[in-house]
Amino acid sequence: MTIRNAIHRIEELFPGSISTKTVNRKQHGTNETYFPEILPDAVFYAKNTKEISKIVKICHEEECPLVAWGTGTSLEGNALAKRGGISLDMMSMDKVLRINAEDMDVIVQPGVTREQLNNDLKELGLFFPVDPGANASLGGMAATRASGTTAVRYGTMRENVLGLEVVLADGRVVKTGGRSRKSAAGYDLTKLIVGSEGTLAIITELTLKLQGRPEAIAAAICAFPTVDEAVQTVIQTIQMAIPMARMELVDTETILACNEYFGEAMPPLPHLFLEFHGSDSSVREQSEIVSDIAASLGGSDFKWSSKSEKRNKLWKARHHAFYAVKAKYPGYKAIATDACVPISKLACLIDETAKDIRESGIPGPIWGHVGDGNFHATLLIREKSQKDRKIAQGIIDRMCQRCLQMEGTITGEHGIGMGKLKYMQQEHGDSWELMSEIKRAMDPNYILNPGKVIKSN
Template sequence: MPISEPAIAALTAVFGDRLSQRAADRDHHAGSETFHRAPPPDAVIWPLTTAEVSSALAICNEHRVPVIGWGTGTSLEGHALAVHGGVVLDLGRMDKVIEIRPGDMQVTVQPGVTREALNTELRATGLFFPVDPGANASLGGMAATRASGTTAVRYGTMRDNVLALEVVLADGRVIRTGTRAAKSSAGYDLTGLMVGSEGTLGIITELTLRLHGQPEHVAAAVCAFPTLESAVECVTATMQSGIPMARIEFVDSLGIRAVNAMAHRSYPETPHLFVEFNGSAESVRADAAAFGDLAQEFGGTGFDWADTPEERSALWKMRHQAYPACLALRPGATAVVTDVCVPMSHLAEAVAAASADIAEQGMTGPILGHVGDGNFHAALLVDPGDTDQLARAKAIARRMAERALAVGGTISGEHGIGVGKRPLMAAEHGEAWVVMGAIKAALDPRNILNPGKLIPDRN
């Protein structure tokens, strides 16, 4: 149902030319990084303040207009698509770093600040924000999806690094969750509830984040392994040995072929691990040596060390650009990008089973992963409009999820649910998924916040 003229009039009175119904603006907010698509929203709004977000939600709640929060549009499961029409709140212009508190190792920001912009702002403080999902995502979006990434094995996910939030609820009320204190026993953990809620419970308008000290010394390397199993078993042994990894990333042989082509490298087309060590110069040397010895036991060879900041930046840029590199393997293709997370003791078998499924189905599907915490991804390439390929890719993704659940894992370690994995939520959560729906109904009784995502349909 199109948005009503009275609703548009009320919103235009608040936002003026920062409300757009132009086709180009609407179309920009109708796509995603993967195959997920939806019709364009009815309108796009660019708020500048919490008060404006509050006004927008109060108006939309009164007129029963769906509201979808938008960060940078880098999500992978269709989180920010207007599947029921409505208004997209693009928070990209709420991009101020409000306050840096070096003594507390904290920062308060608006949701449109990106992780790269924040770390640029922090350079002179000796601190940094570590959560690194690869894309230069907005921090509000990262909190909404409970993002993690390459550094989670050492520094944790957004769940571990968000201390407090300001959130606008569906009816326009503004609440604050959490505190600047290191811990609290005062009531429900509403911060934890909002982190990962994917915009279905409220719109985040301010975040207080935990910062970390920049390490004295950093070393990174790439090394090759003879088989997928040997590389992943090396990861499991590394984590069990207690070597304090800052990052440990897996790229399979097809992924390495893609990286070689995009970055003009000549790594052997076998599975590789990308690793990083942080600490004092002495501890980094010791940790790197211990990992090197362990890797050799699993056939690891060809260590390519990156010691300078420029070399490390180039190495991690390769890893972060693995997704577009994989897409380039099949020009014109899109992808079903999926992830699961399993207990470390089941990681090798889960990755091997996914690889076998991809081969059996005749699909092109590189596997990569933040394997230090049991999380891995597959980018299953499909031709747009090819329903058979899409069905086979979705079947592979479903089997990955089912195997993860069978060993006590989860259907998503970091991509989140959106529309793509919503059909799998009952299998993971059972009656708890119904409870999530009850929480949603209590906070958003008119179901205007990102409807059609994450929680069950209402009767």
């Protein structure tokens, strides 16, 4: 029972579909952030569920690790083959299988990306709202329970996946959930698998909830004297039940990077980026209320538009923040870490984290989906500097501690992967052991993405 046997058996069964070439292994062994390269032993390019079922069965018998790979944009080393084995590339399974426009749902293969799906939905007046910053695969997004700028209004992948087809660790194919908007029929296996980071099953099909395109969309930006006033504006807006579509914070350092990158002249202050969905009159009314709240908290330079070109221009800094910051620090690696707390604690968490970053001496701009109490710190470290790496790790450790003390979670959206594993016991206590028991029941040979999410075996 070895990895080599598994590769050999798969090669015999599906000649040409599995590669042990270094170039392919490298493509599936790197990541968007700071984890060192970890090459899988081979890469299998999946084409359909039947094939995956056979491969998983072989891996189960040979006790060979198998790690699903979407677009590889996850930020905590989630898709890296920590224990070697086979990287299962899902990107050729990229068909939108059935759009049920009347019921506003869609059935897709896992390799469909969110932008691809939204292009297909455009002319039907529908859209899929979950929008992580990268053009990720829907399988990867479900597996990491991803979210993005619109979660404040439409929820995360948890709220938007209605059902799944999955291949279990022994090769069985099962369906979970369905197309109905609600169900009280038994355990919610869909929600168990959403967010399991490929450790419990391979997702081979997803049924997703869709939204109607709003009649009107308006965008606004506003500068604030400090992050605190910006976050207080968010809290008051949410408490007034304004149905915000997007509420994003960008700190001064990020604004400065964006000014340089785009040749803009935004005031060097923290900003809120806002979006309103509704009818012409409702978006105008909502934005007037938020503008008043912002003004009462010292907000200035409130700019608003419902014209699509102007909206995109207003939001440019938020959309491209990651790349603007990376451009400012050539030769640096970016560690994008996230945390989430109840919204009343957010200003304090950001404030203390920003202070910690300032005192550390490494750059670490902050932005995030503050409408959900979620923010990101992007720590920039010199490529080969162990010292910087250690400083960044210290900042993340302290941020996680603070956030747990504030009854928050160590990650709102990036997931556990390898980076956040060490905080799991503290966040979950005994229920982390329960997760291990679920893993043992569903994957007794620990072949699916081993070394992630649960206690190392």
